[in-house]
Amino acid sequence: MGLTKTEIFTEKQNKIALFAKVFGHPARVSILQHLFKIDTCVCGDLVNEIGLAQPTISQHLKELKQLGLIKGNVEGTSVCYCIHKENWAAMKIVMTEFLNQDLTQKQDCC
Amino acid sequence: MGLTKTEIFTEKQNKIALFAKVFGHPARVSILQHLFKIDTCVCGDLVNEIGLAQPTISQHLKELKQLGLIKGNVEGTSVCYCIHKENWAAMKIVMTEFLNQDLTQKQDCC
């Protein structure tokens, strides 16, 4: 117990859940919003911008990177991060389809 | 440690994260998809539909209900569940705004 039974769900359901999970923490939401706002690659800054310790930010960045939503590039001693545009667009299609499910409910007993 | 520092993030960032978190499990994704597909309130069924034990489904339903995304109505011995249309629409606005952040990146060093 304690572990999600991914095998009983469809690939798409698991995909949606994985994307949603990574958005399920305000620090990662904040990181992504900052990367969008800055509108260019950002080296450093993120630790100062968000009020969490450097190892914590590094860990959140790793998760975003593992899902392919951001990419990083070593630039001297620092690493520049930015949104992975293509992957973000692909994710958006999956998530938007889920959110936009049609609701023309016939009966409403609730 | 082990607990999210919600106080250092904006209300909106926390809201996005909370919605995303509830979508971050394939069982809840599956439940919501089923409610949309059935297109009416459903009493029972969910336990048979998804391959998880009854207490587990009940727990997932509770989380969806707590966030206001579904509502339940007691109908004899069973409980009927359906999507909470208004709240789903409100959630959709928040999440879509997050997903649709503009990306006209000036530089792309990554």
Next chain:
DNA sequence: TTTATATATCGTAATATTGCAATAAACAAA
């Protein structure tokens, strides 16, 4: 009242997540 059916809650074990101090690694500058 007794029995059957459906859902919720409790308790608990297994696993995952969050956060950070300490430390490592990688590179630039002196």
Next chain:
DNA sequence: TTTGTTTATTGCAATATTACGATATATAAA
């Protein structure tokens, strides 16, 4: 080479999540 700067990794404690058996609750049917 030494020093400083930046990011990643390790290890660990605190907390959260997932799943389910056992049981409680509520109503319907016999």
